[in-house]
Amino acid sequence: ILHSKISFQTGPEHWHQNYPMAKGDKQSPIEINSKDVRHDTSLSPWHASYDPGAAKTILNNGRTCRVVFDDTFDRSVLRGGPLTGAYRLRQLHLHWGSADDHGSEHVIDGVKYAAELHLVHWNPKHGNFAGALKQPDGVAVVGVFLKVGKTPKPEMKRILEEIDNIKTKGKEAPFQHFDPSILFPKSRDYWTYHGSFTTPPCEECITWILLREPIEVSPDQMARLRSLSKNGENEPMCPLVDNWRPLQPVKGRIVRASFK
Numbered sequence: 001i002l003h004s005k006i007s008f009q010t011g012p013e014h015w016h017q018n019y020p021m022a023k024g025d026k027q028s029p030i031e032i033n034s035k036d037v038r039h040d041t042s043l044s045p046w047h048a049s050y051d052p053g054a055a056k057t058i059l060n061n062g063r064t065c066r067v068v069f070d071d072t073f074d075r076s077v078l079r080g081g082p083l084t085g086a087y088r089l090r091q092l093h094l095h096w097g098s099a100d101d102h103g104s105e106h107v108i109d110g111v112k113y114a115a116e117l118h119l120v121h122w123n124p125k126h127g128n129f130a131g132a133l134k135q136p137d138g139v140a141v142v143g144v145f146l147k148v149g150k151t152p153k154p155e156m157k158r159i160l161e162e163i164d165n166i167k168t169k170g171k172e173a174p175f176q177h178f179d180p181s182i183l184f185p186k187s188r189d190y191w192t193y194h195g196s197f198t199t200p201p202c203e204e205c206i207t208w209i210l211l212r213e214p215i216e217v218s219p220d221q222m223a224r225l226r227s228l229s230k231n232g233e234n235e236p237m238c239p240l241v242d243n244w245r246p247l248q249p250v251k252g253r254i255v256r257a258s259f260k
């Protein structure tokens with residue numbers, strides 16, 4: 001019998017076959033080892049000034065849960081920190097695991113968090129988002145770690161309540177009057193380094209700003225995230241979990257810290 005084995009080579013170890021950047025020397029995510037981090041006193045604080053009216057929709061694209069914002073003008077912007085100029089907020093999304101002991105993309109001194117929130121901003125000096133992807137200073141992503149705890153952030157509720165309306169791939173729902181800066185932890189401390197998208201085509205256009213202090217989510221909120229399906233509504237339910245990319249080589253890059 002001819003064993004017709006169709007191997008769908010879609011895993012992260014195969015991305016480079018279609019996206020050569022995936023094997024570049026500035027890939028993300030990476031592990032942050034505090035002993036190798038350099039405290040940079042010249043790093044200024046970062047500031048987000050977001051317009052709640054810029055929030056538009058929330059969707060399940062089969063790979064993550066994403067909130068999209070109006071980025072047609074400087075309406076919701078990120079400034080300061082390692083950045084020059086104002087970067088426009090385009091979307092936020094999450095990466096999470098099938099259990100609480102893993103799920104984040106970046107790892108801090110061996111610690112994997114249950115999830116990682118990414119707020120994606122782009123530099124309007126490059127005209128549009130597509131143009132920004134081609135520039136080393138084109139995109140800035142703020143990463144916020146999520147850990148499971150007893151005092152969940154009430155503001156996380158808003159995103160996770162919407163999840164019931166976008167259970168399957170392709171589902172989109174209005175998501176308005178939302179200021180994502182309410183998701184930020186108290187401390188402004190961050191690490192920053194130059195890296196890439198953690199999904200294909202893996203362009204190396206991202207200034208990563210990873211917040212040191214995690215925010216808390218409840219076990220129920222994590223269960224909701226894990227109740228999303230990778231498949232469409234007329235297909236079998238396939239839990240959308242473990243949508244994180246494995247660690248990539250640091251290749252001599254310096255990670256700077258805004259704190260001692």
Ligand SMILES: COCCCN1C=C(N)c2cc(S(N)(=O)=O)sc2S1(=O)=O
Nearest residue numbers: 068090091118120141196197198199200
């Ligand atoms: C409305 O947005 C259209 C483009 C959506 N994007 C697609 C990704 N896979 C992606 C992954 C990103 S990550 N995990 O490196 O932050 S940022 C990003 S993104 O470039 O913002």
Ligand SMILES: [Zn+2]
Nearest residue numbers: 093095118198
């Ligand atoms: Zn991401």
